[in-house]
Amino acid sequence: ANDINGEHGKSFIETIPDIPDSDLSTYAQSKLAIMQFSTLLRHQLGSNRRDKINNSNEQHVTNDETRLFPPVRIIDAHPGLVWTPLLRNHIGNAATDMLQKTGLANWIYKCPSEGASAIVSAVDYYTSREEPSKSSDCGASTEEMPSKEQIYFVNGRPGGYAASESRDLDASSRLWKEVILPEVEDIVKVPKGW
Secondary structure (H helix, E strand, O other): OOOOOOOOOOOHHHHOOOOOOOOOHHHHHHHHHHHHHHHHHHHHHHHHHHHHHHOOOOOOOOHHHHHHOOOOOOOEEEOOOEOOHHHHHHHOHHHHHHHHHHOHHHHHOEOHHHHHHHHHHHHHHHHHOOOOOOEOOOOOEHHHOOOOOOOEEEOOEEOOOOOHHHHOHHHHHHHHHHHHHHHHOOOOOOOOOO
16 A cells, blocks of 8 residues: 555656646546545445435434534535636736736636635525425435535536546546545545445
8 A cells, every 4th residue: 555655666646747737638537526525425425325325213303413423515616717827828828917917817717716716705605595304214204315426616616517537436436446545545534434
């Protein structure tokens, strides 16, 4: 297994070559990996919570028991176009200078705090529109259960396009087993079944 200090060989992350990302393909792959990981989290956390509640020896799950198995919402969100160093480096100095001198950068792109606000708005949008609780088979309300459905937010609103690869549970599981797990298994306690 890999050691965090690399004493037992290089980790996967250390083997990634330092190559400029001129076409942003590495950036795109990292965003896909984040969405695939959220797909896996949605699946695992929803299944594990339902199993714990169903195996709780209670006909009806009380508020205390619901707090023992709190719901987790996984929200995929894109902040929109944000004026970041990554973007500025990608478009180059000439374009960056022109956009800044003309003021177009402020008109076309969000500043980082506006990008962060769009992410928070996605959470707020989701929680402010929940329907009243409905009873489910295990006694807990369906609104307390994490959804396995991917809802992709862009600029704080649902309905953005998410690639089908981002919802692929098999690909998400492979990402976990082949890339993420080897990096974290010696650092954090990984839940059984992951």
